Amino acid sequence: MxxxxxxxxxxxxxxxxxxxxxxxxxxxxxxxxxCDDLLRTESTRLAPLLTELDPSVHSLGYLYILEACTSAPxxxxxxNKLVLSVARFINVCAAEQIRLAPEKFISICKRLMxxxxxxxxxxxxxxxxxTSIRKLQSSTEQLTTLHPDFMLLCLLSKxxxxxLSVLEDDIFEVDLPRDLxxxxxxxxxxxxxxxxxxxxxxxxxxxxxxxxxxxxxIAVEAYKKYILVSLxxxxxxxxxxxxxxxxxxxRNLKNFSQSYLELVNSYSTGKVSEVEKCVEIYKDTFGSDxxxxxxxxxxxxxxxxxxxxxxxxxxxxxLQDIANTVQLNSPKEAEMHVxxxxxxxxxxxxxxxxxxxxxxxxDPEQYKTCEMIERLDFSIQRIMRxxxxxxxxxxxMSCDPSYLGKVGKERQRFDYDDFYTVPSKFTI
Amino acid sequence: xxxSSSSGLTFKLHPLVIVNISDHFTRVKSQSHPRRVVxxxxxxxxxxxxxxFNSFELLYDDSTxxxxxxFLEKKQxxxxxxxxxxxxxxxxxxxxxxxxxxxxxxxxLMDINENPVYVLLNPSINPAQKDLPVTxxxxxLHVIDGNPQLIFVxxxxxIETVEAERISVDHVAHLKPSDGGSAAxxxxxxxTGIHSAIKMLNSRVRVLxxxxxxxxxxxxxxxxxxxxxxxxxxxxxxxxxxEKFQDDFLMEYNDTLLITYLAMFTNCSSTMNELVDKFNTxxxxxxxxxxxxxxx
Numbered sequence: 028m029x030x031x032x033x034x035x036x037x038x039x040x041x042x043x044x045x046x047x048x049x050x051x052x053x054x055x056x057x058x059x060x061x062c063d064d065l066l067r068t069e070s071t072r073l074a075p076l077l078t079e080l081d082p083s084v085h086s087l088g089y090l091y092i093l094e095a096c097t098s099a100p101x102x103x104x105x106x107n108k109l110v111l112s113v114a115r116f117i118n119v120c121a122a123e124q125i126r127l128a129p130e131k132f133i134s135i136c137k138r139l140m141x142x143x144x145x146x147x148x149x150x151x152x153x154x155x156x157x158t159s160i161r162k163l164q165s166s167t168e169q170l171t172t173l174h175p176d177f178m179l180l181c182l183l184s185k186x187x188x189x190x191l192s193v194l195e196d197d198i199f200e201v202d203l204p205r206d207l208x209x210x211x212x213x214x215x216x217x218x219x220x221x222x223x224x225x226x227x228x229x230x231x232x233x234x235x236x237x238x239x240x241x242x243x244x245i246a247v248e249a250y251k252k253y254i255l256v257s258l259x260x261x262x263x264x265x266x267x268x269x270x271x272x273x274x275x276x277x278r279n280l281k282n283f284s285q286s287y288l289e290l291v292n293s294y295s296t297g298k299v300s301e302v303e304k305c306v307e308i309y310k311d312t313f314g315s316d317x318x319x320x321x322x323x324x325x326x327x328x329x330x331x332x333x334x335x336x337x338x339x340x341x342x343x344x345x346l347q348d349i350a351n352t353v354q355l356n357s358p359k360e361a362e363m364h365v366x367x368x369x370x371x372x373x374x375x376x377x378x379x380x381x382x383x384x385x386x387x388x389x390d391p392e393q394y395k396t397c398e399m400i401e402r403l404d405f406s407i408q409r410i411m412r413x414x415x416x417x418x419x420x421x422x423x424m425s426c427d428p429s430y431l432g433k434v435g436k437e438r439q440r441f442d443y444d445d446f447y448t449v450p451s452k453f454t455i
Numbered sequence: 456x457x458x459s460s461s462s463g464l465t466f467k468l469h470p471l472v473i474v475n476i477s478d479h480f481t482r483v484k485s486q487s488h489p490r491r492v493v494x495x496x497x498x499x500x501x502x503x504x505x506x507x508f509n510s511f512e513l514l515y516d517d518s519t520x521x522x523x524x525x526f527l528e529k530k531q532x533x534x535x536x537x538x539x540x541x542x543x544x545x546x547x548x549x550x551x552x553x554x555x556x557x558x559x560x561x562x563x564l565m566d567i568n569e570n571p572v573y574v575l576l577n578p579s580i581n582p583a584q585k586d587l588p589v590t591x592x593x594x595x596l597h598v599i600d601g602n603p604q605l606i607f608v609x610x611x612x613x614i615e616t617v618e619a620e621r622i623s624v625d626h627v628a629h630l631k632p633s634d635g636g637s638a639a640x641x642x643x644x645x646x647t648g649i650h651s652a653i654k655m656l657n658s659r660v661r662v663l664x665x666x667x668x669x670x671x672x673x674x675x676x677x678x679x680x681x682x683x684x685x686x687x688x689x690x691x692x693x694x695x696x697x698e699k700f701q702d703d704f705l706m707e708y709n710d711t712l713l714i715t716y717l718a719m720f721t722n723c724s725s726t727m728n729e730l731v732d733k734f735n736t737x738x739x740x741x742x743x744x745x746x747x748x749x750x751x
Contacts, residue, residue, distance in 0.1 A: 238738065271731040394713070395705045403712040410719045417726040424730055430737035 038062055039079055042088030049123070052087060056127050059091045066095035082116050086124035089116065094131045097138050106142045113139045114155040122162040132163060133172050140176050149184040156180055157189060168199035175209035182213055182220075190217040194226065199416065208234050208245040215252060219321065224260035231256060235280065236272040242279040248316070250280045254287045255321040262332040264291045286312045290325070297336075299329050299354050330355065330364055331373060338374055338387040346383040358383060466572065466591050466612035467506040470624050472496060472547070473589055475510045476576045480549050489578075490517065493548045493560070495527065496574055497534060497541040505572065506615065507544055509534075520556045522563060531567075545572035551579065553592055553607045561594055562605070570594070573607060587614075646711070 038059075045055040066073065073096045082089045093116060101109055113135055125132045136159050143152035156177040163171045174193070181190035194214045201207045211230040218227035234249035257264045266288070268277045281288065286309040293305040306313070306322055313322050333353040337344060346358035346365075355361050365385055368374050375388040392399075424430060479492045493515035498507040511530055514523035531543060546564055548557065553575060564571045570593065577588035592607040599606070616624070667685065669675045 238734075270735065393706070394709045395702055397705065399709055400705070400712065403709065403716060407712065407716050407719065410716065410723060414719060414723050414726065417723060417730060421726055421730045421733070424733045424737070427733075427737055430733050433736050 038065075039076055039088075042080060042085050052124060052127060055087055059088065059128075063091070063095075066091060067098065070095045070099050077112075083119040083121060086120040087127060090120070090125055090128055090131050090135070094135050097135060101142075103145070106146055110139060110142050110146070110151060114151070117155045117159045117162070120162065125162060126165065129163060129171075132159070136173050137176065140180060143180070144183070149180045150186060152180045153177070153184055153186050153189060157193070160193070166200075167196045170198045170201045170206055170210060172202055172206050175206055175213060178210055178213035178217065182216060185220075187217050187221050190214070191221060191223070194218070194230070204237070204239070205245075207237060208243060208249075211237075212245050212249050215249065215256070219252070219256060224256055227256050228253070228260055235276060236269060238273050239275055240273070242275050246276060247280065247283045251284050251287050251316055251318060252321065254284060254291060255318060255325055258291065258294055258325045259321070259328045262328070262335075263295065266291070290322070294325070294329065297329075297333065299326065299333075302326055302329055331368060334361075334364060334368060335374060338376070341387065343384050343386045346378075346385060349385065463503060464593070464610065465504050466610055467504060467615040468574070468589065468591070468612045469498075469506070469508050469615055469617075470620050472507055472510045472574065473576070473587065474624075474627075476547050476549065476574070477578070479512050480576070480578050484578075491515070491549055493522065493546060495530070495543055496545050496547050496572065497538070498544045499540060499542075500544065505544060507572070507574070508541060509538070510547060510574075513546070520559050522560060543567050543571075545574065547574035547576065549576045549578050551577050557607070558594075558605060561607075572610075642714070 041055065041058055045051040045058075073092050076092055077089065077096070080089045080092070093113070097109060097113070117136070117139075136156060139155060140152050143149055156173060160171060160173050160177055163173060177193065178190055181187060190213075194217065198207075198210075211234045215227045215230040215234070218224070218230060231249050231253040234246055235253055237246070239246060254264055266281070289309065290302070290305050293301040296302075303326060306326065310319070313319050330353050334349065337349065337352060346361045349365065350356070350358050350361040353361065353364075355364065362378060362383075365374070365376060365378060369376055369378075375390060377386050377388065378384075379386070476492075476494070479494060480489075483490065483492050492512065494510050494512040496507050496510045498505065498509065500506070511534065513530070514526050515521075516523070534541065543564070545568065546560060548560075553573065557573065561571060561573055573592040573594075575590045575592060577590075579588075581588070589612075591610045591612045593610050594605045595608050596603050597606055598604075663685065666675070670677060670682075
C-alpha cells in the first residue's frame with residue numbers, strides 16, 4: 028500500500044531525526060509505540076529499512092524494527108541469518124537507548140536463544156547474551172529476565188567459567204520472581220559442575236527459601252539437589268527450615284523428596300555400606316531426577332567425612348588404620364584419599380611414606396600476614412555496604428502499610444491498661 | 456610574695472599527696488559550698504632532700520584562722536604508729552595563691568617543724584595549663600621596710616613515685632570514661648586514644664614537610680641547624696625494625712580488624728532478623744495462624 032509505505036518512510040525519517048539525546052529519545056519511543064501495530068503488519072517488508080539505520084546511533088528505532096522483523100515465524104535457513112543480525116545488533120547497540128524499551132530487547136534476545144537452540148549450537152548464543160545482560164542491567168545488582176536464559180545456555184554449551192563470572196555479582200533487585208528461581212537453580216547446577224559446592228549451596232538455599240505463595244516445581248527440584256550438595260559439602264543436612272522460608276515451602280517440600288531424606292538418614296550412620304544400600308533402593312528415583320552423578324559424589328564424600336572425623340581424635344595414624352576405620356580396601360587407597368584431601372585443603376596433614384604414618388596438623392594460618400589484612404578489609408567494606416542496604420530496607424518495611432496493619436491489629440488484643448497513640452485498628 | 460627559694464632544699468612530692476588533697480577538696484565541695492581545705496603533709500627529710508609521702512586532713516576554723524591543735528596531735532600520734540619514720544613536714548591548702556593569713560597557720564606549725572613547707576593546690580581547672588597546679592612554698596626571713604618578716608617563697612619540686620603509686624595512677628588515668636566498666640567502652644576509648652595520637656603525629660609531620668618544601672622552594676631562608684636536626688631524626692628511622700615487631704604488630708592489627716568485622720556481622724544479623732520478622736508478619740499469611748503467644 029502506498030499509504031503504509033509512506034508512513035514507514037516517515038518512520039525512518041523520525042528515527043534519524045530524534046536519536047540524539049534523551050529528551051528526543053523519549054519522544055521517539057512514544058512515537059514508536061504508536062507505530063507498533065503498523066510495524067507488525069508490515070513485518071515482512073521491513074528488512075531493507077534496517078540497512079538505512081545505524082544500530083549504534085539509532086539503537087531504539089533499530090530495535091523496534093528488528094523486533095517486528097523477527098516476530099514472524101522463520102525457517103531454518105533463515106535462522107542463521109537472524110542469529111547473526113541479532114548478535115551484531117547486541118554488540119553495537121547503545122545501552123541507554125535500549126533500556127527505554129526493555130521488553131522489546133528481551134524478546135529479541137529470547138528469540139536469539141530459541142534459534143541457537145534450534146540450530147543446536149548453544150555456544151553461539153553465550154557471548155551475545157552476556158553482552159545483552161551487561162547492557163540491559165542498570166547496575167550489576169539487578170537480575171534481569173535474560174539472566175536465567177544466559178545460565179541455561181552456559182549449561183547447555185558447557186561454558187561454565189563464563190557462567191561463574193556472572194554468578195560472582197551479588198543480586199539486590201529482581202524483576203520477576205521466576206527469574207530468581209531459575210537463575211539460582213541453573214547457577215547452582217553450574218557451581219556443582221565446577222565443584223564449587225559452597226556457592227552452589229548458597230544459590231540452592233536461595234531457591235528453597237525464597238518467598239513463594241504456592242509451591243513451585245523449580246523449588247522442588249532445587250530442594251533435592253540442595254539435600255545432596257549439603258551432604259557433600261557439609262556432611263550433614265538440617266531438616267528444619269530457617270524462619271524466612273515461606274510456609275508453602277515448609278509444608279510441602281519434604282513430601283516430594285522422601286527418598287532423599289532416607290539417604291540423609293543412612294548418611295548419618297557414618298557407614299558407607301548403609302549409604303550404598305540406600306542408593307541401590309532408590310536408584311530409579313535418583314535416575315529420573317538426573318541426580319545420579321551427584322548421588323555418587325555423596326557416596327565418595329562419605330570417606331572424606333570419616334577421615335575428617337579421624338583428625339579430631341588422633342594426632343598420628345597409620346595408613347592401614349585409616350583404611351580399616353573408613354572401610355577402604357587398602358592403605359594405598361587411603362593414601363590417595365588423604366592426598367586428595369590435602370590438595371583440596373580439606374585437612375592439614377603430612378604423610379610419611381617410609382613408615383606409612385599420617386600426622387594431622389593444625390590450620391597453619393596465623394592471621395599475621397598483609398594478605399589477611401587485605402582480605403579482612405575487603406570483607407569489612409562489603410559488610411558495610413550490606414549493612415547500609417539492610418537498614419534502608421528495614422526502614423522501608425517498617426513503613427509498609429500491610430506490616431503496620433497487622434501490627435496494629437495485634438496490639439489491640441493485649442494492651443488493655445496502656446494507652447497507645449497508635450490507632451488500634453488500621454484500615455487503609 | 457613568690458620568688459625562688461634560696462634554701463637549697465630539693466623537694467620530692469609523691470602523687471598520693473596530690474590525689475589526697477584533690478579528693479579532700481572535691482568531697483567538701485560536693486557536700487557544702489566550696490571553701491578552703493587544710494591538712495598536714497608528712498614525710499621524711501634526709502639531708503637536703505625533703506620527700507613528702509602522705510597527707511591527712513585537719514579541722515580548720517575559718518573565722519579565727521586557727522587549727523584544731525588537739526585533733527592535730529591525735530592524728531599525728533595515730534600516723535606515727537603506722538609510719539614511724541614519717542613526721543610532719545608542713546601543711547597543705549587549696550586556693551589560687553598564698554594569703555597573708557596563711558602565715559599565721561605556718562607560724563603555728565613552726566613548733567612542730569622549724570621549717571615547714573606549704574603545699575598549695577589550685578583547684579580551678581585550666582585546660583591550657585600543661586603542668587600540675589601544685590606549688591610548694593617555704594618561709595624565709597627577709598628584711599622588708601626595715602622589719603624582718605617571714606614571707607613565702609616558691610620552691611621547685613619533682614614528682615617521685617614508687618611502683619605501687621605508678622600502677623594506681625595509671626589505672627585512674629585510664630578509666631576516664633564515666634561508666635568505664637564495660638569492655639566495649641574501654642576498647643573504644645583505647646582506640647580513640649590511639650587515633651588521636653596518630654592524628655597529632657600526622658599533623659606534626661605535615662607541618663615539618665610543608666616547612667621543608669617551602670625551604671626548598673626558597674620562600675623561607677635556609678636554617679642549617681634545623682636541617683641538621685631533621686636529617687638526624689630521619690636517620691634514626693625506622694625506629695623499630697625487626698621481624699618480631701612486624702609479627703606482633705600485624706597480629707594485633709588483624710585482631711582489631713576481626714573485632715570490627717565481628718561487630719558488623721552481629722549488627723547486620725540483628726537487622727536482618729528484624730527485617731525477616733517484619734516481612735513474615737506483613738506478607739506470610741499463614742505464619743501467624745495460631746501464634747497467639749503472650750506479648751511481653
